Amino acid sequence: MSGKPEPGAKTGRQSLRQEVVEGIKRYILEEKLRPGDPLPSETALCEELGASRSSVREAVKILNALDIVEVRHGHGTYVGRLSLSALVESLTFRGMLSPDDDFRVMADLVDVRELFERGMAERIVALLTTSQLDVLEGLVARMRETGAKDGHGFVEVDREFHAQLVKPLGNVLIGQLSMAFWEVYTVVAPHLDGFDAAYEASTIADHQAIVDAARAGDVPGFLNALTRHYTPVRRRIADARERREAG
Numbered sequence: 001m002s003g004k005p006e007p008g009a010k011t012g013r014q015s016l017r018q019e020v021v022e023g024i025k026r027y028i029l030e031e032k033l034r035p036g037d038p039l040p041s042e043t044a045l046c047e048e049l050g051a052s053r054s055s056v057r058e059a060v061k062i063l064n065a066l067d068i069v070e071v072r073h074g075h076g077t078y079v080g081r082l083s084l085s086a087l088v089e090s091l092t093f094r095g096m097l098s099p100d101d102d103f104r105v106m107a108d109l110v111d112v113r114e115l116f117e118r119g120m121a122e123r124i125v126a127l128l129t130t131s132q133l134d135v136l137e138g139l140v141a142r143m144r145e146t147g148a149k150d151g152h153g154f155v156e157v158d159r160e161f162h163a164q165l166v167k168p169l170g171n172v173l174i175g176q177l178s179m180a181f182w183e184v185y186t187v188v189a190p191h192l193d194g195f196d197a198a199y200e201a202s203t204i205a206d207h208q209a210i211v212d213a214a215r216a217g218d219v220p221g222f223l224n225a226l227t228r229h230y231t232p233v234r235r236r237i238a239d240a241r242e243r244r245e246a247g
Helices: 007-030 042-049 053-065 085-097 102-119 121-127 130-146 148-169 172-191 197-215 219-246
Strands: 069-072 076-079
Touching: 007 042, 007 053, 042 053, 053 069, 085 172, 102 121, 102 148, 102 172, 102 219, 121 148, 121 197, 121 219, 130 148, 130 197, 148 172, 148 197, 197 219
Parallel strands: none
Antiparallel strands: 069 076
């Protein structure tokens, strides 16, 4: 006799687990809990949802992975940060899992990142303070100091630049999706050529132009600088993709 569970039993457990997941989410909404607020104890959740301890534990594990709840060992379970960490991990894993997908994911994220920055250009230019512009200017100076000799360091400064650029918006969703680009970039970067002195110089110049336009309140200039910045990025991805297909 096989020890494997019957297919129907497996489906039933999954359905029950999903019901408990939805029950916990519904509880958070109905009680108007906010990120960081504590959830009831496991025993109380079992009573509230009419579920077994094992079902509640499985549901909490699922919600923890999605950052909807946060398990603090020894302290209890709390409403999570509700971040996009699960999406970021999924995109990164997709890039690693399929050689055919990594460049596609990268190209899609370039589109998303530019879409945010271009779509919010007026607000970004209007909201950036003098001190924030000085921070961006300092990051461009660090790019010059780092240079192509330290590709990883250069990329880290570039990453920080774009994080600071959208920071005044106060939009967590935009910030997290922008950072998703960099997580996938770490997977794809080894396959990208073209990071030479010429690419370095143009990248630095484009970032400086973004800062200069923002400081001058020049939205059209800001948009033009973004276009110049993203064009070579797309070209590097397209070239790498063509090399792979040709090989």
